[in-house]
Amino acid sequence: MKFNKIKDNKVFKIVSNRYFIIFISFVIWMVFFDENSFFVDRKFNKTIDKLEADKDYYLKEIEKDTNKINELEDPDKLDEFARQKYNMKKENEDIFIIEYDTLK
Numbered sequence: 001m002k003f004n005k006i007k008d009n010k011v012f013k014i015v016s017n018r019y020f021i022i023f024i025s026f027v028i029w030m031v032f033f034d035e036n037s038f039f040v041d042r043k044f045n046k047t048i049d050k051l052e053a054d055k056d057y058y059l060k061e062i063e064k065d066t067n068k069i070n071e072l073e074d075p076d077k078l079d080e081f082a083r084q085k086y087n088m089k090k091e092n093e094d095i096f097i098i099e100y101d102t103l104k
Contacts, residue, residue: 014020031038072078082088089095
């Protein structure tokens with residue numbers, strides 16, 4: 001008698017339906033076990049976001065470097081850059097580098 005009550009319950013009818021069981025099995029398979037599961041897809045999306053951020057960073061760096069190269073086409077600017085950055089000098093010139101001791 002008790003089993004008949006459970007069998008007549010609407011929830012039991014839905015849960016015991018073979019199409020419902022197949023659908024739930026499919027969803028569980030796709031979320032956890034499939035090659036393209038939710039977790040793998042999420043990991044790939046994080047990787048894509050990181051790579052896009054890296055791409056934006058490097059595009060900005062390329063733009064800055066391109067501007068610097070265009071700026072250094074002027075011989076005076078190139079001479080100034082070489083002197084400041086690489087301590088270069090002209091042939092008959094002496095350079096004195098003064099370093100301050102910041103430790104006291």
